[in-house]
Amino acid sequence: MKLKIHGAAGEVTGSNYMIDTNSFKVLVDCGFHQGQDEQKHEGEAFNFDPTSIDALLLTHAHIDHSGRIPLLVKEGFKGKIFCTYATSELVEILWRDSARLMGEEAEWRTRKNSRKGLPPVEPLYTEKEVESSLGLLSPVPYDEMIEIIQGFKVRFREAGHILGSSIIETWISENNVDKTVKVVFSGDLGPHDGVIEKPPTLIEDADFVLIESTYGDRLHKSLQDTRSEFEEALKEALQTSAKVLVPTFVVDRAQRVLYELDLFQKKNPDLKMPKIYLDSPMGIKVTEIYSKYIPLLSRELKEMFLKGDDPFEPENFQFTRSSDESRAVNEEVSGIILAGSGMCSGGRIMHHLKHNLYKPDTHVLFVGYQAYGTLGRRLVDGAKEIRIAGEDVSVKAQFHTLNGFSAHADRNDLLEWAGNFPKKARFIVVHGEPKSAQALAMGLNDKGYAAQVPALNDTIDLLAAAEEKAVKMPVISQKIIDSIEMGPQDIMQMLAAITQKTDEMQRLNIKSKDYAKIMPLLVSAKTLLETAASLGKDVKKSA
Ligand SMILES: [Zn+2]
Ligand SMILES: [Zn+2]
Incomplete structure (x- = not known):
């Protein structure tokens, strides 16, 4: 009975885990790598046989958890895909969008290649594989043991991250072994004071917990601070009667911003508000799904x-x-425009940026993380001239970066959620940069839990590990340690x-002839x- 880590080890994206027993093989999530992880893994094949997998459990619709499922189906997976009802609806929208984007990219590359006499480029999958994947979806209700x-x-239990997101509890047994092992997959966890979703369900029992660690080393701004920051930025932007552009992810973040705009209007009834647009066919479908699963x-x-007030429909929306x-919106002088993509790497936000960035009275509100290498990031970092759709655009607009809107638990939320498990639970820390994963593992350790940060393709023997005594130190895979860039917290x-080394040495039975070799090394150490300690003191004094 094994757990294999096929993705999201020491990185945030590409979630993919396998429960491998002598009677069945089940995958949990099968996502794309995104952002900086994408290039690193480009063209990677599955390192297991997709036809050998009996079923797949999907924690939530986000593409870094679901994106490779149509590829898995293309390569022969025929089992059922279990997820919540809301996830089954959202994932359809996201898969179709990703097939369309890959199709466009393949077409563009094919044109480029043909000029060089190179072969055409095939997308990873198309609508056809999306259709077959949809046929395998097997939605299940929350809270029912199946x-x-x-x-x-x-x-499946509420995870509070996006609509339909789930923590998955699993009870695993295999042929000829009379022990059942319980493994909990946290999926992505929402904050404890989430605005749109319910808080994550507290789970009280497990042998193993795979826990995400996106913000394992950081705390979020409080809800109150986030809201006043949003209010201030918006008030400043509304002083001019020009456009306010809000690049946003269309799943969850767009709905959150619509709700925040609704609250803003209710709080400032006398303020003259321009029209608000959600300029995204995909965003509209997603909002309809959110409104369906009240x-x-x-x-x-x-x-x-219940009061008949739709939180996703502010006034004048x-x-x-x-x-x-969408083009007609361009003709308007003013307006608050929400459109994807959230990092300005495509979508309708591009033409709004192209037509408005050169105007000094345009305001851009960034409400989500901007990854390195994206246009959003370059704008946040102060680029003065950019190129959109083959045209140079001079950047004169004003920017506001709001970091408080997160659909993820922060360090305190994660540790608090983890603290509900009994001390026998062992934590396997995934879905985080090495530093965040490591920081969370140390935090769990401080709380008295065994915690480990696995590397890609590590295998955990669930039966053997469950018998082992809990270790005092978090076990961090060497590959993970190697990938960490050093910073102050690493000390x-x-x-x-x-x-740990000195503890080990004290337990060693050192033979007399080794003294001569060891002692000089210890003296230097x-x-x-x-x-090092005296340098540390100086730093403290001068700080
Ligand atoms: Zn997610
Ligand atoms: Zn995720």
Whole structure:
């Protein structure tokens, strides 16, 4: 009975884990690598046989968890895909969008190649594989224990991250072994004070917990601070009667911003507001799905819906579906325009940027993370001239970066959620940059839990590990340590590693002939440590 880590080890994207027993093989998530992880993994094949997989469990619709499923199907996977009902609807929109984007990219590369006499480029998958994948979806309700394969039970619980997101509890047993092992997959966890979703379900029992660590080393701004920051930026932007552009992810973030705009209007009834547009056919479909699953939303939102007040429809709001409607928005002098993509790497936000960035009274509100290498990032970093659709655009607009809107738990949320498990639970820390993963593992350790940060393709023997005594130190895969760029917080980790070594040495039975070799090394080590400690003191004094 093994757990294999096929993705999101020491990185945020590409979630993919396998439960491998002598009776069945099940995957949990099968996502794309995105942003900086994308190039690193380009063209990588699955390092298992897709036809050998019996079923797949999907925690939520985000493409870094679901994006490779149509490829898995293309390569022969025929099992059922279990997810919540809301996820089954959202993932259809995201898969179709990703097939369309890959199709466009392949066409563009093919044209480029043909001029050089090179062969055409095929997309990873097309609508056809998306259709076949949709046929395998097998939606399940939250909170119900279901035996999906003999000896394998699962239960989907609220994760509070996006609509339909789930924590998955699994009970695994295999032939000729009379022990059942419980593994919990956290998926992506929402913050404890999430605005749109309910908070993540507290789970009280597990042998192993795969826990995400996106913000394992960071805290978010408080909801109150985030809201006042949004209010300030918006008030400043509305002083001019020009456009306010909001590049946004269309799943969850767009709905959150619409709701925040609604609250803003209610709080400032006398302020003259321009028209608000959600200029994204995909965003419109997603918003409709959010409005359809009202029982899954937070109490705050449910109460609004009950009163007949749609939280996703602020005053003076309009969906723009067709490209003609979108172009008409361009003709308007003012307006708050929400459009994808969230990092300005495509989508309708591009033509709004092209037509407005050169104007000094345009305001751009960034409400989400901007990854390195994206146009959004270059704008945040102060680029003065950019190129959009073959045209040079001089950048004169004003920018506001709001970092508080997160659909993820922060360090405190993660540790608090983890603290509900009994001390026998072992944590496997995934879905985070090496530093965040490591910081979370150390935090879990401080709480008395065994925690490890696995590397890509590591295998954890669930039966053997469950019998082992919990270790005092977090076990960090060497490959993960190697990939860390050193910073001040790494000193604590290094000191812990040194303590571990000295503990080990004290238990060694050193033979007399080795003294001569070891003692001079220890003397140098002691001198070096004394020097390091005195440097540390200086730093403290001067700070
Ligand atoms: Zn996610
Ligand atoms: Zn994720």
